Amino acid sequence: MAERVDDVRKLTTGPTLSDQAYRALREEITTGELKPGQRVTERALAQHLGVSPTPVREALQRLEHERLIERDAVRTIRVAEPSVARLYELSRIEVALRGVAARLAAERATAPEVKRIVEACDRAEALAARSGWTASQVREILTVTRGFHQLVDEAAHTQTLIDMISTATAFDWAFRVRWAVDSHPDLASLQRSLAQHRRVAAAIEARDGQAAEKAMRRHSAARADAFLAIATRNSQPAAAQP
Numbered sequence: 001m002a003e004r005v006d007d008v009r010k011l012t013t014g015p016t017l018s019d020q021a022y023r024a025l026r027e028e029i030t031t032g033e034l035k036p037g038q039r040v041t042e043r044a045l046a047q048h049l050g051v052s053p054t055p056v057r058e059a060l061q062r063l064e065h066e067r068l069i070e071r072d073a074v075r076t077i078r079v080a081e082p083s084v085a086r087l088y089e090l091s092r093i094e095v096a097l098r099g100v101a102a103r104l105a106a107e108r109a110t111a112p113e114v115k116r117i118v119e120a121c122d123r124a125e126a127l128a129a130r131s132g133w134t135a136s137q138v139r140e141i142l143t144v145t146r147g148f149h150q151l152v153d154e155a156a157h158t159q160t161l162i163d164m165i166s167t168a169t170a171f172d173w174a175f176r177v178r179w180a181v182d183s184h185p186d187l188a189s190l191q192r193s194l195a196q197h198r199r200v201a202a203a204i205e206a207r208d209g210q211a212a213e214k215a216m217r218r219h220s221a222a223r224a225d226a227f228l229a230i231a232t233r234n235s236q237p238a239a240a241q242p
Contacts, residue, residue: 020049024049029063029170030068084232102215104155105155105204108156120144128190145197
């Protein structure tokens with residue numbers, strides 16, 4: 001039986017309803033509100049968004065092209081559930097793209113953009129200095145660090161690159177939040193990650209594109225490897241009990 005989507009989410013005028021439906025559904029997939037493997041229907045989603053099935057159908061076609069939703073042989077629609085192998089591919093693409101974004105940010109960022117990137121590092125470090133993390137605090141730290149990456153991406157001033165990163169990281173947020181909260185990251189690991197952010201920010205502030213790209217690639221690769229290790233462990237069947 002298809003899982004119901006009960007809350008009604010009204011769309012506004014402006015961009016086409018198809019564009020609005022696409023953005024709304026994409027956000028719900030990438031944030032984990034629509035969960036990997038969840039079955040959906042055009043009718044339920046149309047009701048959820050307060051529109052007719054036509055713009056939802058068009059939005060789903062775009063999402064299918066991005067491999068964010070899948071249809072089986074009987075045309076059942078499900079939110080894509082990426083395998084570890086797929087996550088590995090996406091993570092390698094992300095590493096390369098984010099490196100380019102950091103290089104371009106060092107070359108193109110405005111002074112206010114550089115200031116916001118540095119301030120994002122300050123906020124993350126202040127949050128990490130707290131003791132006794134809760135799940136909500138972990139999520140808060142991840143939100144700030146995610147914002148740091150968005151600021152760097154935007155400072156590259158290349159919409160094509162931003163779109164490509166968005167596709168490569170489509171499952172990134174929900175996946176990282178789930179495993180970060182479940183695995184209770186240690187302070188040393190977080191501090192290493194934040195120190196890497198600081199090096200990226202410093203290189204951008206110094207307008208050193210080569211150093212910014214190198215620092216970002218190193219950070220993105222380390223972060224991806226850590227989460228892929230968790231995903232791999234959790235994807236393996238539990239050992240048989242004696």
